[in-house]
């Protein structure tokens with residue numbers, strides 16, 4: 516530990532050094548900073564009395580080979596939850612590669628629990644089939660169908676592990692102890708009791724758990740929704756007290772912007788839970804936003820990384836004091852938004868309440884809302900919705916127009932949003948000014964603006980999103 520601590524301290528300021536000394540051995544935050552600071556990714560965690568090595572970022576060095584000290588672990592086994600998405604387990608070759616990776620991880624002394632998604636785009640395929648049979652399928656049957664994808668994947672993954680000599684047991688969501696609410700197609704986890712998973716690990720086996728599923732309080736099979744496997748992995752890591760949760764995917768980490776939009780995008784070494792949560796809320800597609808919420812709530816260290824190159828990716832962790840130096844961490848483009856404007860709405864108490872309650876009852880997810888200052892007794896209200904909800908939202912608003920007496924409903928699907936995110940902006944003036952100047956210099960008109968303490972979003976024309984993204988990436992020094 517000492518060696519790594521010194522490596523770390525030598526790279527940081529005096530003030531931080533003191534803080535680190537005080538907090539060392541107590542805080543996971545500090546441990547993660549240490550983990551990140553070491554160029555070889557070698558660390559020990561020292562939580563509790565049983566210090567364990569946690570070296571999930573790179574498995575190239577066995578921490579146990581390093582010189583003994585008073586802090587050397589007595590129970591040298593880390594537990595890592597590794598989640599593999601659909602493309603990572605798309606066919607037999609890919610499953611064999613994943614099995615080899617699990618074997619390598621174990622040979623370095625770590626226990627592994629796997630979470631897998633359905634193979635390739637099987638979930639899409641099952642949804643399409645269901646739609647062909649019945650375009651309003653019962654939720655219970657829908658979940659029974661969709662969860663079959665992950666169930667196939669866990670059995671095949673276990674077979675691949677057995678083939679390379681790794682003993683493994685598959686578990687459905689229910690067997691792994693996931694209890695959910697009864698909201699089919701999009702169930703929420705209520706509790707996790709991973710006893711059977713733990714037993715399997717204790718017997719020296721790899722537990723392979725089906726992602727995105729559970730059992731409802733009504734004893735029905737439930738699906739956690741698209742991208743739900745990330746949430747399964749994080750919740751399981753928390754339930755097992757794992758040292759880290761690794762989300763293996765087809766990109767190599769979290770980038771400063773979408774590399775398809777802006778080739779200058781760079782992979783981040785680390786990002787805070789808060790920042791990633793904001794980024795996923797405004798269009799960063801991976802990891803699933805719900806999984807970041809769970810990780811943040813329980814402080815589960817996440818590592819987003821590639822299942823194709825196996826290189827270290829991006830750590831998601833508590834806020835690092837050094838993060839304040841980089842004011843903007845990422846620029847997020849999003850073209851999946853649409854805008855609705857209600858014109859001539861009477862300016863009196865209760866109207867907005869009625870409109871947005873009705874939209875909520877129709878399960879429309881409203882995001883940015885702007886109400887104009889009214890010059891007479893009438894005003895305009897504009898808000899954004901996901902493009903896929905536009906038709907439902909427009910119909911809902913039109914159904915209210917007469918009874919609430921507003922003039923008209925205008926729907927605009929050709930909208931985009933560009934957001935900048937970074938914890939440093941909370942205490943640094945000028946971030947918004949730079950954003951607006953950059954958009955102005957590039958002749959991009961801003962239609963709506965929304966802010967949080969660590970994010971600024973501008974709604975712009977869809978055709979301007981890519982240009983705005985690249986310009987902002989340069990303006991904030993991220994190129």
Ligand code: ASP
Pocket residue numbers: 600601632633638639664726727740741742743744745
């Ligand atoms: N297979 C499911 C989906 O595609 C769950 C997941 O992969 O997270 O949404």
Ligand code: MG
Pocket residue numbers: 850851852853902928929930931977
């Ligand atoms: Mg759009």
